[in-house]
Amino acid sequence: MRGFGGFVNGCIFALALLIGLAFGAVQSGLVPANADSKPNRIERWLAHASLEAAIARGSKDLQNPLQASDDNLIAGVHLYGANCAVCHGAADAKQSNPAKGFYIRSPALAKDGVEDDPESETFWKVKHGIRYTAMPSFGATLSDADIWKLAMFLKRMDKLDPQVDAEWKKIPSAATAASP
Ligand code: HEC
Structure with a gap:
């Protein structure tokens, strides 16, 4: 005893x-409390190990209920232009000054895309956001239908029909002008 x-x-x-x-x-x-150095190994492990487990658990029963029609894809392109290009860039893959200053970089999705990821995983990331990074949650601001339109556009970004691709190319570059 x-x-x-x-x-x-x-x-x-x-x-x-x-x-x-x-x-x-x-x-x-x-x-670390600053944003101008790279995250250390513990921070990267904390952020990624638990993110992968949360996504695996949270997205396994999700399925896109919408048709990948050109209308839905074009809606996805426009939603992307309004909500995402500021951090993830437009078709030219150029990034804004704010995006260049994140300590965990936001990928330029036109170059470093998520076509290989299941749509359900992208849906989860957009709806819930990614903790310890600048990736916001859009669950309070976009409907599930809009988030699915975004996910279906990101999945097919490298093989869009010409009329969808033309809308995509119209999204203005996110690159910040050198001086106003
Ligand atoms: C304020 C900046 C910001 C905005 C706005 C933003 N994101 Fe992100 N996003 C990020 C950052 C930073 C990451 C990287 C997170 C990481 O590496 O874990 C990210 C990651 C992602 C990923 C995962 C990329 C990968 O390679 O796994 C997807 C998908 C994504 N964002 C989609 C979107 C969509 C769609 C929108 C608009 C609805 C959006 N993001 C808006 C900052 C942003």
Whole structure:
């Protein structure tokens, strides 16, 4: 019994020490608070391991209820122009100054796209956002139908029908002018 009590006390002491160390690290500014350095290995692991698990769990039963018609795809292009191009760029894949300053970069989707990802995964990311990054959640601002239109456009971005592609090419570049 005595040994067990000692073990419990040891655990409590170790836990208190860990909490104290973590608190000290935060208080002394050792936990990064700036956005102009790359995330460290622990931050990347925290963000990605749990993101993948959350997506796998949250998107497995999701299915796009809409037809990939040109009308729906064109609606997706316009939604993208209004909500996403500022961070992910237009067809020229050029990025705005704000997008260039994120500590976790937003991919220029015209160049570094998500055509290989299931639409359900893209739907999840757009609806819920990605924690610890600048990727916002759109669940409160866009309907599910609009998010599916975005997901179907991103899935087919590299093989659009000519009339959809023409709308896509009309989205203005996100590149920031050198000076106003
Ligand atoms: C304020 C900036 C910002 C806006 C606006 C934004 N995103 Fe993002 N997005 C990001 C960042 C930063 C990432 C990278 C996150 C990461 O690496 O985990 C990202 C990641 C993504 C990804 C995952 C990319 C991949 O390679 O897995 C998708 C898909 C995406 N965004 C779609 C969209 C769509 C669609 C919209 C518009 C409805 C949008 N984003 C609006 C910043 C933004």
